[in-house]
Amino acid sequence: MQEIPLLEIQGLSVHYGGIQALQAIDLTIYPGEVVTLIGSNGAGKSTTLRAISRIVNAHQGQILYNHENITRRRPHEVVKLGIAHSPEGRRVLSRQTVLDNLELGAYTRSSRRSIQSDIEQQFRLFPRLAERKNQLAGTLSGGEQQMLAIARALMSRPKLLLLDEPSLGLAPTIVREIFTIIQNLRETGVTILLVEQNANLALQIADRGYVLETGCITLFNKASELLKDDRVRQAYLG
Amino acid sequence: MNLTVFLQNVLNGLSIGSIYAIFALGYTLVFSILGIINFAHGAVFTLGAYFTYMLMGNAFGFNGLLANLALPIRLPFVLALFFGSIAAGLVSVLIERLAFCPLRRKKADSLLTVVSSLGVAVVIVNLIQYLVGAEIYTFPPDTYGTLPPAINFGTEANPIPIRSVQVVIFVVSGVIVSLLTYLINATKYGKAMRAVAEDPTTASLLGIDPDRFIVLTFFVSGFLGGLAGTLVGSSVSIAGPYFGIGFGLKGLAVIVLGGLGSIPGAVVGGLTIGLVEAFVPGDYSAYKDAVAFGILFIMLLVRPQGLLGRSLVQKV
Ligand SMILES: Nc1ncnc2c1ncn2[C@@H]1O[C@H](COP(=O)(O)OP(=O)(O)OP(=O)(O)O)[C@@H](O)[C@H]1O
Ligand SMILES: [Mg+2]
Numbered sequence: 001m002q003e004i005p006l007l008e009i010q011g012l013s014v015h016y017g018g019i020q021a022l023q024a025i026d027l028t029i030y031p032g033e034v035v036t037l038i039g040s041n042g043a044g045k046s047t048t049l050r051a052i053s054r055i056v057n058a059h060q061g062q063i064l065y066n067h068e069n070i071t072r073r074r075p076h077e078v079v080k081l082g083i084a085h086s087p088e089g090r091r092v093l094s095r096q097t098v099l100d101n102l103e104l105g106a107y108t109r110s111s112r113r114s115i116q117s118d119i120e121q122q123f124r125l126f127p128r129l130a131e132r133k134n135q136l137a138g139t140l141s142g143g144e145q146q147m148l149a150i151a152r153a154l155m156s157r158p159k160l161l162l163l164d165e166p167s168l169g170l171a172p173t174i175v176r177e178i179f180t181i182i183q184n185l186r187e188t189g190v191t192i193l194l195v196e197q198n199a200n201l202a203l204q205i206a207d208r209g210y211v212l213e214t215g216c217i218t219l220f221n222k223a224s225e226l227l228k229d230d231r232v233r234q235a236y237l238g
Numbered sequence: 239m240n241l242t243v244f245l246q247n248v249l250n251g252l253s254i255g256s257i258y259a260i261f262a263l264g265y266t267l268v269f270s271i272l273g274i275i276n277f278a279h280g281a282v283f284t285l286g287a288y289f290t291y292m293l294m295g296n297a298f299g300f301n302g303l304l305a306n307l308a309l310p311i312r313l314p315f316v317l318a319l320f321f322g323s324i325a326a327g328l329v330s331v332l333i334e335r336l337a338f339c340p341l342r343r344k345k346a347d348s349l350l351t352v353v354s355s356l357g358v359a360v361v362i363v364n365l366i367q368y369l370v371g372a373e374i375y376t377f378p379p380d381t382y383g384t385l386p387p388a389i390n391f392g393t394e395a396n397p398i399p400i401r402s403v404q405v406v407i408f409v410v411s412g413v414i415v416s417l418l419t420y421l422i423n424a425t426k427y428g429k430a431m432r433a434v435a436e437d438p439t440t441a442s443l444l445g446i447d448p449d450r451f452i453v454l455t456f457f458v459s460g461f462l463g464g465l466a467g468t469l470v471g472s473s474v475s476i477a478g479p480y481f482g483i484g485f486g487l488k489g490l491a492v493i494v495l496g497g498l499g500s501i502p503g504a505v506v507g508g509l510t511i512g513l514v515e516a517f518v519p520g521d522y523s524a525y526k527d528a529v530a531f532g533i534l535f536i537m538l539l540v541r542p543q544g545l546l547g548r549s550l551v552q553k554v
Contacts, residue, residue, distance in 0.1 A: 053443055055439055055442065055443065074442070074447070075439075075442035075443060076442050076444075076445045076446055076447040076448075079442075079443065079444065079445035080445055084443075085443050087440065087443060091437060091439075091440045091443075093432075093433050093436050093437065093440065093441075094436065095432065095436055096429060096432060096433070096436075100429050103426065103429065104426075104429055104430060104433055104441075104444050104446070105444055107426070107430060107444050107445045107446055108444075108445035152444070156444070156445060
């Protein structure tokens with residue numbers, strides 16, 4: 001395994017008011033890896049991603065990205081550093097068009113030409129978005145909104161992509177499509193932290209996995225090992 | 239009513255209506271990004287008029303701390319209007335930093351912010367009175383430079399004279415509305431601003447700094463408020479520190495009529511109220527305001543979202 005981590009989370013704790021969502025978790029991601037975070041509802045998976053993209057505050061611990069401490073950075077600053085977050089529940093900008101959403105995904109970039117060619121690239125990945133490029137994002141179907149959220153996150157040309165439940169609410173064939181896209185992304189050098197309900201599928205495409213239970217990391221290993229692990233099979237693979 | 243009087247009324251209505259529209263756009267912009275009515279907007283309107291008055295080198299009266307003061311510079315009207323509105327925009331940014339931002343950081347209820355903005359309005363009004371007294375200031379007759387009092391848009395035989403002030407107002411408001419519409423709908427920063435208005439958290443995940451756009455919005459809003467203040471102040475007079483308060487209420491009627499948060503709504507609402515007021519017969523002109531608010535009430539009953547508003551106000 002490579003020795004220099006892209007992301008290193010050390011002893012991270014997060015509270016929402018009185019509720020402790022994360023308790024001193026450690027998590028490391030190396031460049032080029034696909035790492036998945038699995039766990040049941042309310043375990044703190046989304047919170048972990050939100051802490052990395054800085055939309056929730058860390059109460060303890062630190063987040064190092066490329067050796068830089070980003071624990072006190074503002075959300076828009078970490079986007080510039082190369083972290084993109086496709087949040088839970090899609091959160092497309094519903095009153096703007098598909099094209100505007102994609103353009104805003106490239107907000108931190110300036111070269112018009114390369115933005116344009118990236119938009120075309122997204123349209124090749126997600127042909128449904130191309131057909132609907134002038135439609136208001138709020139009028140897309142749930143699955144189309146999910147595709148738009150992923151495509152929009154890619155528009156910033158991230159080094160680290162945080163995906164929160166990309167398969168949620170999608171038909172099985174589309175889920176396959178999305179997972180193929182995630183696998184292809186890795187070939188282009190994007191490092192991915194993937195949160196998924198569908199642990200089976202996630203562990204099949206991931207290099208390594210972490211299991212989160214009520215705010216604590218209880219297990220982490222190679223994905224292939226986790227797939228064989230009895231505890232994981234019982235709790236998450238059904 | 240003969241045709242000339244009719245046309246005159248239409249012109250008067252459109253010109254005051256354009257000013258209502260510019261002013262109301264200031265409310266609308268802040269409302270659409272924060273979901274809050276900024277009650278200090280009327281006070282910024284007043285300040286804009288004073289700033290322009292001052293930048294043109296006009297002297298203040300006998301009362302107040304700045305009695306008889308005149309700036310050593312004498313800018314022509316257009317420049318004074320521009321810089322006076324910029325100053326009003328900066329005051330508006332200051333208001334956001336002092337009265338809005340701290341409450342937003344603490345996630346305070348929006349009602350508290352509304353009260354806070356009302357407080358700022360009172361402070362500004364009092365400050366103006368303290369500095370320059372409560373008297374009425376009139377712009378000197380040569381304010382618009384060499385422009386004649388009226389320009390004939392008809393023929394010699396069928397004159398259609400339009401007051402030069404009104405021509406200025408039409409040009410300025412036309413430019414402002416088109417520019418603003420273009421900037422907000424077609425540019426990267428306009429789209430980013432709309433993203434912040436819809437969902438600041440998601441906007442920040444795209445690399446947009448919501449705070450920067452909130453400040454920018456307050457600046458533009460204050461600029462428009464100050465501009466409207468100057469246009470009214472220079473075509474009528476600056477009627478003392480409370481000048482903008484009544485106007486501020488009228489602006490509320492405009493945005494509710496047009497639809498909260500809607501830019502075309504502010505324009506349509508402003509022109510509608512301006513036109514209706516212009517046709518209030520002379521004998522009843524003291525009741526003009528009642529007419530504006532009458533329209534407002536009817537609107538709230540039949541179509542609470544306003545002429546061009548989204549179906550329901552849905553800002554969390
Ligand atoms: N804004 C919030 N305010 C209060 N509590 C919150 C908030 N967001 C999350 N929580 C709580 O924090 C805990 C972790 O939430 P989180 O969203 O990270 O879970 P998750 O693992 O993503 O769950 P799911 O699989 O259902 O998406 C939960 O108990 C949740 O109720
Ligand atoms: Mg979640």
